[in-house]
Amino acid sequence: MGITVVETTVSQPTNQRNAPSAAPAPSSGVSYGASSGDRVAIALGSNLGDSCAILDAALKALAYTADITLNAQSSYYQTVAVGPPQPDYLNASALLSTSLSPQTLLNTLFDIEKQFGRVRRERWGPRLLDIDLLLFDDQVIATDGLQVPHPRMAERAFVLVPLAEIAPDWIDPLSGQAIATLLTAVDCSGVTRYSRSLTGAAPCPDGS
Numbered sequence: 001m002g003i004t005v006v007e008t009t010v011s012q013p014t015n016q017r018n019a020p021s022a023a024p025a026p027s028s029g030v031s032y033g034a035s036s037g038d039r040v041a042i043a044l045g046s047n048l049g050d051s052c053a054i055l056d057a058a059l060k061a062l063a064y065t066a067d068i069t070l071n072a073q074s075s076y077y078q079t080v081a082v083g084p085p086q087p088d089y090l091n092a093s094a095l096l097s098t099s100l101s102p103q104t105l106l107n108t109l110f111d112i113e114k115q116f117g118r119v120r121r122e123r124w125g126p127r128l129l130d131i132d133l134l135l136f137d138d139q140v141i142a143t144d145g146l147q148v149p150h151p152r153m154a155e156r157a158f159v160l161v162p163l164a165e166i167a168p169d170w171i172d173p174l175s176g177q178a179i180a181t182l183l184t185a186v187d188c189s190g191v192t193r194y195s196r197s198l199t200g201a202a203p204c205p206d207g208s
Helices: 051-063 102-115 157-166 179-183
Strands: 038-046 068-073 077-079 089-098 130-136 191-193
Touching: 038 051, 038 157, 051 068, 051 089, 051 102, 077 157, 089 157, 102 130, 130 157, 157 179, 157 191
Parallel strands: none
Antiparallel strands: 038 089, 038 130, 068 089, 077 089, 077 191
16 A cells, blocks of 8 residues: 655754655665665554654655665554553554664654653553564564564454565464464454554555
8 A cells, every 4th residue: 555644844963864855655566775774664553643644754764864774664554452441452563674773763763752742650550652673684682672573462363464565475483384374373453454544444455
């Protein structure tokens, strides 16, 4: 599904490249710069404010961040929230390449969240923007501040559905299974492909 950026005002972090005033929207298979370095998968979500515009702008911010190349992004999916009562989420996944270390990349993702007003208070609570580091090449990382693969990735349809759209054959280094295979083991009934038209959302893929 083609993604059209809804322009919002976003302050750039100091490590971002200067973006042209009329930059094209990131879309699946489009790179902003040379695709080199470690391959990375991330998940994005929002359920406060104009979530569609927020995801658009967050992907654009990533595309123009130094040492990060945005290689592909999924469709957007409307998903039932996990945790306390709150609005539905819009979720997406993106594939990056980067020369940054895993911890430096995580800190960069946190910085982008803060640009959009993210304050980490309530676990699983509503948020303007959430960016999770899912996979970093085939590395398994377990430190106090970082776990890769993301510890709940294989349990979450709202993560696996968009990720399987753009990286179905990526092998989870913990289970040894492809993302598309992991998707077949979860219930994705609460995940629908988001449409910007008046026709509403379409059913999500079932992984089969």
